[in-house]
Amino acid sequence: MxxxxxxxxxxxxxxxxxxxxxxxxxxxxLAGTPLDxxxxxxxxxxxxxxxxxMTQMEDGYRQANPDSxxxxxxLAWGNPYYTKLTLATVxxxxxxxxxxxxxxxxxxxxxxxxxxxxxxxxGRHGMSAExxxxxxxxxxxxxxxxxAIPIDTHPFVLFYNTDICGxxxxxxxxxxxxxxxxxxxxxxxxxxxxxxxGQYGATHGINGDSATPWRLFQTLYAQLGGEVLADNGTxxxxxxxxxxxxxxxxxxxxxxxALMPGSIxxxxxxxxxxxxxxxxxLNGEWEITTFQTAKMPFSMTLVPNVFxxxxxxAVQADSHTLVIxxxxxxxxxxxDRALGFIKSMLDQSxxxxxxxxxxxxxxxxxxxxYKKLTPQSNYAxxxxxxxxxxxxxxxxxxxxxxxLMSSAVAGVEAGQLSPAAAISQVRTKLSDLAxxxxxx
Amino acid sequence: MTTIVETxxxxxxxxxxxxxxxxxxxxxxxxxxxxPFLILYVxxxxxxxxxxxxxxxxxxxxxESGLGKFGGFGNYAEAFGSADFWSSMWxxxxxxxxxxxxxxxxxxxxxLLANRVARGRAFFRLAFFxxxxxxxxxxxxxxxxLYTPEIGLLSKIVTTFGFAEPNWLGSPSLAMWSLAIxxxxxxxxxxxxxxxxxxxxxxxxxxxASSIDGATPWQQIWRITIPLLNRTTALVIxxxxxxxxxxxxxxxxxxxxxxxxxxxxMLQYVYDLGFTDLRTGYAAAASTVFFVLxxxxxxxxxxxxxxxxxxx
Numbered sequence: 112m113x114x115x116x117x118x119x120x121x122x123x124x125x126x127x128x129x130x131x132x133x134x135x136x137x138x139x140x141l142a143g144t145p146l147d148x149x150x151x152x153x154x155x156x157x158x159x160x161x162x163x164x165m166t167q168m169e170d171g172y173r174q175a176n177p178d179s180x181x182x183x184x185x186l187a188w189g190n191p192y193y194t195k196l197t198l199a200t201v202x203x204x205x206x207x208x209x210x211x212x213x214x215x216x217x218x219x220x221x222x223x224x225x226x227x228x229x230x231x232x233x234g235r236h237g238m239s240a241e242x243x244x245x246x247x248x249x250x251x252x253x254x255x256x257x258x259a260i261p262i263d264t265h266p267f268v269l270f271y272n273t274d275i276c277g278x279x280x281x282x283x284x285x286x287x288x289x290x291x292x293x294x295x296x297x298x299x300x301x302x303x304x305x306x307x308x309g310q311y312g313a314t315h316g317i318n319g320d321s322a323t324p325w326r327l328f329q330t331l332y333a334q335l336g337g338e339v340l341a342d343n344g345t346x347x348x349x350x351x352x353x354x355x356x357x358x359x360x361x362x363x364x365x366x367x368x369a370l371m372p373g374s375i376x377x378x379x380x381x382x383x384x385x386x387x388x389x390x391x392x393l394n395g396e397w398e399i400t401t402f403q404t405a406k407m408p409f410s411m412t413l414v415p416n417v418f419x420x421x422x423x424x425a426v427q428a429d430s431h432t433l434v435i436x437x438x439x440x441x442x443x444x445x446x447d448r449a450l451g452f453i454k455s456m457l458d459q460s461x462x463x464x465x466x467x468x469x470x471x472x473x474x475x476x477x478x479x480x481y482k483k484l485t486p487q488s489n490y491a492x493x494x495x496x497x498x499x500x501x502x503x504x505x506x507x508x509x510x511x512x513x514x515l516m517s518s519a520v521a522g523v524e525a526g527q528l529s530p531a532a533a534i535s536q537v538r539t540k541l542s543d544l545a546x547x548x549x550x551x
Numbered sequence: 552m553t554t555i556v557e558t559x560x561x562x563x564x565x566x567x568x569x570x571x572x573x574x575x576x577x578x579x580x581x582x583x584x585x586x587p588f589l590i591l592y593v594x595x596x597x598x599x600x601x602x603x604x605x606x607x608x609x610x611x612x613x614x615e616s617g618l619g620k621f622g623g624f625g626n627y628a629e630a631f632g633s634a635d636f637w638s639s640m641w642x643x644x645x646x647x648x649x650x651x652x653x654x655x656x657x658x659x660x661x662x663l664l665a666n667r668v669a670r671g672r673a674f675f676r677l678a679f680f681x682x683x684x685x686x687x688x689x690x691x692x693x694x695x696x697l698y699t700p701e702i703g704l705l706s707k708i709v710t711t712f713g714f715a716e717p718n719w720l721g722s723p724s725l726a727m728w729s730l731a732i733x734x735x736x737x738x739x740x741x742x743x744x745x746x747x748x749x750x751x752x753x754x755x756x757x758x759x760a761s762s763i764d765g766a767t768p769w770q771q772i773w774r775i776t777i778p779l780l781n782r783t784t785a786l787v788i789x790x791x792x793x794x795x796x797x798x799x800x801x802x803x804x805x806x807x808x809x810x811x812x813x814x815x816x817m818l819q820y821v822y823d824l825g826f827t828d829l830r831t832g833y834a835a836a837a838s839t840v841f842f843v844l845x846x847x848x849x850x851x852x853x854x855x856x857x858x859x860x861x862x863x
Contacts, residue, residue: 194613194826201616218829222614318700318721319806372701374721379699388701504829511827514807522811525721536811543633550612550829 160400205436214507304390313391316377344503396467611832626836658742683740687800749783
């Protein structure tokens with residue numbers, strides 16, 4: 112055989128192989144052809160314990176719908192995920208269904224990247240507005256139109272070591288943490304715990320953590336009724352006095368009284384709590400799996416109402432939602448498959464709740480099974496007091512806004528910035544962002 | 552000493568003749584052979600670079616296809632007027648200043664030692680080169696654990712000796728030093744190998760002749776090894792400066808640019824503005840400014856070293 116014919120033969124062979132591969136996701140991506148009809152292409156960003164539970168739920172969908180194929184793709188959390196989702200949608204190759212944080216979905220929507228969901232389509236699959244947690248549902252509406260189906264609310268919560276808090280005399284007869292109300296009560300509780308542990312009262316991620324300092328700040332600041340941005344992020348309404356009150360307290364419990372380490376990273380904060388060097392840990396509820404795996408005596412509850420005297424409670428939170436990207440469903444059959452998949456995820460909310468998230472699906476929240484699920488149901492009330500990141504193109508989970516706020520708050524906790532310096536830094540950087548031209 | 556000069560010149564001579572080493576009629580086959588490379592190079596390096604410059608004049612967004620609205624020099628004006636832009640620029644330069652001298656001097660030092668060691672030469676070579684093989688994420692994770700406050704290895708060691716624990720990655724003034732230490736440990740091996748190769752090229756008879764003339768080991772290093780390594784050293788410095796200016800991974804993974812933005816490098820600033828804030832046009836303008844800066848530094852260095860070579 113001549114060398115040239117051999118070469119031609121090989122090329123032809125490769126060509127056929129490529130054509131044959133078109134039905135596979137890789138082949139479809141390269142050739143730009145749609146996936147097998149009947150496939151639901153689903154993108155998410157869940158790792159860790161969430162990732163394991165999401166896989167269980169995907170398997171649940173596959174078992175219930177044997178003739179509908181599910182192609183699930185998990186991408187790295189945060190900006191890498193949103194960048195890919197955005198570019199895939201702009202490039203007309205979006206998935207059929209995708210996960211989005213509620214606070215990020217607004218930016219996607221204003222960039223015109225989401226398909227509107229109509230009540231009659233949702234109704235066909237047994238979904239309607241009143242079946243969802245109203246706080247999450249309302250927060251996801253844009254001009255009273257539906258673009259996202261919330262599956263949960265994930266609030267900032269308080270983890271506590273039941274052994275240590277018991278020794279510190281902070282538990283009631285039932286073994287639950289007695290309510291801590293007001294800044295003095297908080298400092299007092301942390302001091303008592305510190306006496307037991309000999310090291311710290313509480314921990315939360317500070318070094319290199321671009322979200323946790325903001326979550327704590329926002330919880331306390333919102334309890335005072337403070338707001339940061341208005342008019343979709345074009346106006347800064349940061350309240351110096353209220354922010355000062357919060358930062359002074361944080362400064363007191365870290366720098367002045369060393370009740371909380373002022374320089375510890377996310378993993379270190381978890382390790383200190385898990386090893387009993389601190390009795391409290393402030394974090395998102397998703398870390399429940401970590402402490403269950405550590406087999407330590409712990410429970411969870413709402414972050415104390417420190418500043419909301421008069422009963423007004425607030426806590427920082429976000430929601431995971433399911434969205435259909437623009438062009439994600441080209442015909443009614445595809446739309447129905449996508450909505451069927453979304454409904455299947457909602458039906459499996461109990462699995463999702465085990466990972467700590469408060470389900471947005473009321474049939475699950477109101478079920479006895481969920482009420483018996485502890486410590487998860489202890490903080491279910493957080494869903495109704497949830498404060499979401501302010502709307503704005505630069506805001507939302509994992510955004511530049513969270514990094515900016517966290518940097519300033521962490522600076523105060525580490526003793527590198529005075530509360531006043533932190534406030535003026537926040538003001539300068541926020542007004543730069545607020546005046547920058549919006550990319551959406 | 553005249554013997555040295557005589558032996559050196561044949562070493563240098565072939566280099567100068569290579570320029571005339573092109574034979575007529577070989578250009579077309581050569582270009583044909585290079586074509587696969589050239590096509591990819593134009594497609595993936597030259598093309599995107601030109602597109603970046605074009606993008607920088609528009610208010611492009613990651614959420615829209617196309618270039619967006621024309622903005623003239625608006626993006627450049629905003630970048631030059633932004634305190635964040637300049638502080639990121641300074642962080643990149645500061646990192647380069649902190650890492651380049653140790654990475655050149657230590658690499659040379661260890662290469663000299665490893666070259667002289669009589670037994671276990673392969674082991675020492677591998678030992679210094681091995682960290683360089685690790686991916687940046689692995690290096691970053693290992694060093695995050697070492698630097699972790701309260702429970703990290705380095706903190707334990709320092710406090711055992713009775714010192715106050717430094718806040719390695721959490722203090723704005725110390726974090727850059729910590730990143731620099733990590734980087735020196737990680738990338739030393741590359742320069743080390745370049746120097747070792749340079750050392751192999753120095754003819755052994757020079758050392759023999761000089762020791763017959765009564766030169767001490769120190770004199771041999773100062774008068775034979777270091778002058779003859781000049782070309783290698785120049786290459787190592789250029790490569791190192793460029794590598795340090797391109798820093799991104801360590802900071803992105805270890806400190807996310809913090810604490811309080813004190814380690815945000817230029818590339819991370821571009822990433823933040825382009826991908827987090829979706830403002831691709833502005834990010835392209837910042838990249839272009841940075842590109843011009845790196846190009847200028849490299850050009851100045853190449854011109855300087857050329858002049859140095861001509862002295863031979």
